[in-house]
Amino acid sequence: MKEFEDKFSELQADMISICMEYVEDRADKVYVYASREEGIISGSFFYCINNKYVECHKVNDALENGDERYDVSQKRMLMVLRIICEDIEKIEDLCKEYERDMPTEMKLIYDVKSGNFKAEYKYDYTHDDIKTADHIGDEWFEEVKNNKL
Template sequence: MKNFEDHLADMQTDMVAVCMEYVNDRADDIYIYCSYEPEMYAFDVFFRINGKTVRKNKLNDAVSNEQYNVSLDRQRALLRIGNENLKQIHVKCKEFGKEMPTEIKLHYEVKKNKLEGSYKYELVYSNNKELLPDHIFDAWFNEVKS
């Protein structure tokens, strides 16, 4: 019988797998951002490919010899699946009596097959009228890029 950590690992592994599929298994690093603050789920991702840190819609900026499919439909599908995984994490948190993280940042190093995560449990943006999940995601993207 699976414990909470097993379920969490499965859902995070699925998030990584979906992101790897999105980049045709050609990323060096995957950075996944998940956020849940009362009744709002957010999921986004960016990648390091060929030494370049790029958003999901800019994958082609990192390659010269091929083109990625970064259509809006494909991006929406990626975000939808990520959000579904995040909602499933919330379901499992409730089921096991665990607190739902307000923020999850995952970094997957492809060559090392290594997944690291950081988790926050206090409100990050909903108590600030100026801040949205996109702002947190953008700040993390800029931090990793520089």
């Protein structure tokens, strides 16, 4: 089943690389949250830059004096999210094709300096009427920021 694993890894790598492109490869760590639950696809991404944890629209807050500013236009951010969501759809198609369970949630962490990649998957549905995938993505950001994961 190497083919499935390779394709799955490629799609995850694509999510990381579009997030790296967003910050022009200038980040210490990249975090991608991807959710596919009950027909709803959702994604979010954030970073660790200069030891500061920042959401994608606030990456300039992490810059040191003199650092070149990032382009955080809505258009660029939406492009990244669109690609993440397309990759989630491709993962879903891949899982169907190989008769594998589709993760309902993926948390991807890429450490730029070491090249380490970590992924956590959930396969159960949250069935939470109040919390959306966006809430869960935000909670993960807070957890990472507070615990410096």
